[in-house]
Amino acid sequence: MKILLLYFLLLNCFTFLLTGYDKFQARRHKRRIPEFILFVLAFVGGTIGLLTAMLFFRHKTSKITFIMKFSYVIIVQIVVIYLKLNHHI
Template identity: 50%
Template sequence: MAVILIYFFIINSIGFFLIGYDKKMAVANKYRIPEKILLLIVFLGGIIGSGLGMLFFRHKTSKISYLLKFFGIIVIQILFFFLLKNHLN
């Protein structure tokens, strides 16, 4: 159980800091982190960190295409865990 908590702490920290870094690069008109990478972090469990980063840094909050993918991943993960829970019972 501790390993899972450590993993989620790390992946969410990475998500938070990548959103902040991407915002910094966007303001400076420099090389950006591809959305595929940001969404991969979300898919791997970084929903909370990435979501908080989006709110804290005010980044990606008005880009509808990104938000649809972000929330789509959340819905898929909820469905997956719901089905997994029902399968195990």
Template identity: 40%
Template sequence: MENISSWFIYLLVANVIGFYLMFKDKQKAKQHAYRIPERTFWLLAILGGSIGLYIGMQTFRHKTKHKSFTIGIPIFIIVNVISFIGLIFFL
């Protein structure tokens, strides 16, 4: 049971970071400042932050015109959920 709570905390932190990075990148876009590289968002999605990234995309209306994000991030949500369920049953 302790492993499950550790994974849950990890995923919670990853998703909060994803949400925050979407917020920061949107601010930087408005200011025409140096932006967060897209590969950072993809890495975070792979590492479990896809739900936070998706909520950030919708909340801040950021990267919603990029097909790779509007299709890819939901796919990573599915992959992350399946992976988390797998961890619960196999650990």
């Protein structure tokens, strides 16, 4: 259980920092982090890190397509957790 908590802590910290770096790069019109990478990190457990970074850095919060895709990731995670807790997976 401790390893799982450490995994989520490190992943969310990394996702937060990477999203902040993407915002930094965006302001300087430099090479960006692909949205796909941010979504993959969120999907594998970095949802809280991405959401926190979006609010903290005000990054991607006005991009409707990003918000919709991010919402989809959260919905899929909720369904997977629900099914797992009810022993359907």
